[in-house]
Amino acid sequence: MILLALIPCYVNISNIFEHGLLIDYFDEYEGFFKDLYAMILLIFLYISSIKKEQKTRVAHEHQIKSDLELKSKLLTEIHHRVNNNLQIISGLMALQIESEKDEKLTSSLNLIQNRIQAIASVHKIIYGSPNLLYVNLNQIFSLILSNLKITYLKENVDIELRELVEEGLEMDLDRAIPIGLILNELVSNCFRHAFTIENKGIIEVSLGKLEEEFVLVIRDNGIGMNVESEEKGIGLMLVRNLVKQLQGTILIGTLKGLTFEIRFPIKNMNPLKI
Structure with a gap:
């Protein structure tokens, strides 16, 4: 569009050179050329601003994605370690249950062990799931x-x-x-x-x-x-x-x-x- 707008200016300027009226012409159209220059400069600045904004947005998106991946890995590792620790506790309780002869105490220990296993089951499924928001x-x-x-x-x-x-x-x-x-x-x-x-x-x-x-x-x-x-x-x-x-x-x-x-x-x- 800018090039099309400049074509008549080029034709008129060629005629002016032929008749020796260049100085008068530029004096008459000085405001037009200033406006044209300002318009081109604004377009250039606008395009530069958009490109800069796009680069910044892409960089932010990459940073957010990287942070989410890191957080996901950390959460997965936490659930994995919690599950392992609960399994160790459950295993120790199982050994205690086997060595006990008091049925009432054994029953109580079984209850506690099952509660631990219930919590461990949730953590086990979480760290094995691709979705850390829902299970x-x-x-x-x-x-x-x-x-x-x-x-x-x-x-x-x-x-x-x-x-x-x-x-x-x-x-x-x-x-x-x-x-x-x-x-x-x-x-x-x-x-x-x-x-x-x-x-x-x-x-x-x-x-x-x-x-x-x-x-x-x-x-x-x-x-x-x-x-x-x-x-x-x-x-x-x-x-x-x-x-x-x-x-x-x-x-x-x-x-x-x-x-x-x-x-x-x-x-x-x-x-x-x-």
């Missing part, structure tokens, strides 16, 4: 329930554990450990207290979405429990505190066994800032 609930439930089966399903125990977990459920990291501990605590309670030797036991664990909430239901067909007396127990107190941490609700049913229904928001109201 797969199916994997967490599967790993925790597998550990509980190993602990409680002995040869002479006739208990069936049914898992009904909706596929593709994910949760932010800071709420994954509380839900893992809730699962561990309630299912452990079913294994330990719900059944007599005579009856066949069934424990059902289901997790799904209902509107804007996660719904976790754990039920058994056992002998039930006295809710008022159990309220004073450490296990149920721990569960209630964890549900409160999730900003959820818990309902307990005692018809034909025992049922725990826990609801909490899908969206984290107090997200962890990484």
Whole structure:
């Protein structure tokens, strides 16, 4: 566009040279040439500014990407080390359990070990996941329930554990450990207290979405429990505190066994800032 605008000027200037009127011409069009020069200078400065801004933006993007990759590696390493340390503690407790002859003490140590394993399970899945913001609930439930089966399903125990977990459920990291501990605590309670030797036991664990909430239901067909007396127990107190941490609700049913229904928001109201 600039070149096209200059063509008539070039033609007129050629005519001026032929007639010896160059000085008069430049005097007459001095303002025009100053404006033209200023316009070209502004265009040049504008293009230079855009290029500089693009270079700065690209440099910032590379820096942000590099920082995120470093942070991701550090978080992965932290989860890996936490899991390893928890596994060491769990292993030491297993050795202690094997050497103990007091059944009451052994039972208490098993409870503590299972809680440690529940926390370790979450960290294990986190460091093995490509996404450090959310964790797969199916994997967490599967790993925790597998550990509980190993602990409680002995040869002479006739208990069936049914898992009904909706596929593709994910949760932010800071709420994954509380839900893992809730699962561990309630299912452990079913294994330990719900059944007599005579009856066949069934424990059902289901997790799904209902509107804007996660719904976790754990039920058994056992002998039930006295809710008022159990309220004073450490296990149920721990569960209630964890549900409160999730900003959820818990309902307990005692018809034909025992049922725990826990609801909490899908969206984290107090997200962890990484």
